[in-house]
Amino acid sequence: MEKFDVLIIGGGPIGIACAIEAQKKNLKYTIIEKGCIVNSLYNYPEGMSFFSTSEKLEIDGIPFISKNAKPLKAEALEYYRRIVTSRDLRMQLFEKVTEVKRLNPGFEVHTSKGAYLADNIVVAIGFYDLPNLLNVPGEELPKVAHYYNNPHFYARQEVAVVGASNSAVDAALEIYRKGGNVTMIVRGDDIGERVKYWVRPDIINRIAEGSIKAHYNTNITEILEDRIKLRGPEGDFELPNDYVLALTGYQPNFAFLENLGVELSKDALRKPIYNEATMESNQPGVYLAGVVCGGMKTNEWFIENSRVHAGMIAESIALRK
Structure with missing residues (x-):
């Protein structure tokens, strides 16, 4: 040796x-x-x-x-x-x-x-x-990814982006601009303070105008083939879903x-x-x-x-x- x-x-x-x-x-x-x-x-x-x-x-x-x-x-x-x-x-x-x-x-x-x-x-x-796992039923499904590469794949799809950091925000904006229907699932009550200063206003404005939906103080409780189950301030609810990007660090x-x-x-x-x-x-x-x-x-x-x-x-x- x-x-x-x-x-x-x-x-x-x-x-x-x-x-x-x-x-x-x-x-x-x-x-x-x-x-x-x-x-x-x-x-x-x-x-x-x-x-x-x-x-x-x-x-x-x-x-x-x-x-x-x-x-x-x-x-x-x-x-x-x-x-x-x-x-x-x-x-x-x-x-x-x-x-x-x-x-x-x-x-x-x-x-x-x-x-x-x-x-x-x-x-x-x-x-x-x-990756930091969500540790919820269904996380092992092929529709779930903890890494993101290119927005083209998600065009015309119902995409849940979990997280509010730089990676989650970048993915949400890029997928939205390539025609994906994006919903952000955020554990806290706002977009992360450490998000790049030239990007943070963009995501906040897209959410405010409704181009990107966001659910704050919310967690996924289960991932199914065609939908996700969530728990937020007003209780449990479901959303239609094709893909989950769990960008939680x-x-x-x-x-x-x-x-x-x-x-x-x-x-x-x-x-x-x-x-x-x-x-x-x-x-x-x-x-x-x-x-x-x-x-x-x-x-x-x-x-x-x-x-x-x-x-x-x-x-x-x-x-x-």
């Missing part, structure tokens, strides 16, 4: 940043990524624009040139792919980590394609793989962290415990980077404010060599 100073799990922007910093410190590294380069970004909706400006998405000061003030998904994919190829970063793609064994010292990492030895591990897995892979022995906070946020100066967890040699550090508070860490994790981690590992 090949041995590395550091094995980075996750090939998103922060995983890439960690590889660049390891490269600078002359550390032997590799990235293990279960999908394509920046796999999570690849699975974002086709027309998505970022909240951040392009310079805040940059890695290692490499300029990110965008045609728009808020870069599009396609531009971000091109940017990060070019970094990987131009820096000749070592990355194992479409290879999933299946098991991590603690050795003394180091780790033995098994994947879907092989096995590796590593003195240190960086967990930069993000949070986009595990996502969460980190806590089971993976716990299998590594990473301690999580005892409250509902389940934040992993780590040294804020080095990003090393309570498990020696296991480092955390990016959004995974926030636990259930997935809006705490972004590309723009967690890029610094990469340098902190590389410095800590280099000092031990």
Whole structure:
């Protein structure tokens, strides 16, 4: 088995940043990524624009040139792919980590394609793989999706969009504009305050004029083939329905962290415990980077404010060599 100073799990922007910093410190590294380069970004909706400006998405000061003030998904994919190829970063793609064994010292990492030895591990897995489920009867039906890509599919369909965050609002507006009949199901009493400031007035106005229907303080209680059952302030009711987009957010892979022995906070946020100066967890040699550090508070860490994790981690590992 090949041995590395550091094995980075996750090939998103922060995983890439960690590889660049390891490269600078002359550390032997590799990235293990279960999908394509920046796999999570690849699975974002086709027309998505970022909240951040392009310079805040940059890695290692490499300029990110965008045609728009808020870069599009396609531009971000091109940017990060070019970094990987131009820096000749070592990355194992479409290879999933299946098991991590603690050795003394180091780790033995098994994947879907092989096995590796590593003195240190960086967990930069993000949070986009595990959706927050509705946990209602019928959620397993084919008509239910927790990810959204393109509005064309939903034209002339009765579509329930569950949620009131950026992803839910973007989907509702795009589907409405492609001819879908959209109803938003919102657990709270308003559209989320963190919705992109240039989009929030649009959705509020579409709801006010009746182009998009919205039911606040309402939850789905059951999903059926041709309708959904709901419970709101005035009691139980039903709506005709062809598709349900449950865009209720996502969460980190806590089971993976716990299998590594990473301690999580005892409250509902389940934040992993780590040294804020080095990003090393309570498990020696296991480092955390990016959004995974926030636990259930997935809006705490972004590309723009967690890029610094990469340098902190590389410095800590280099000092031990």
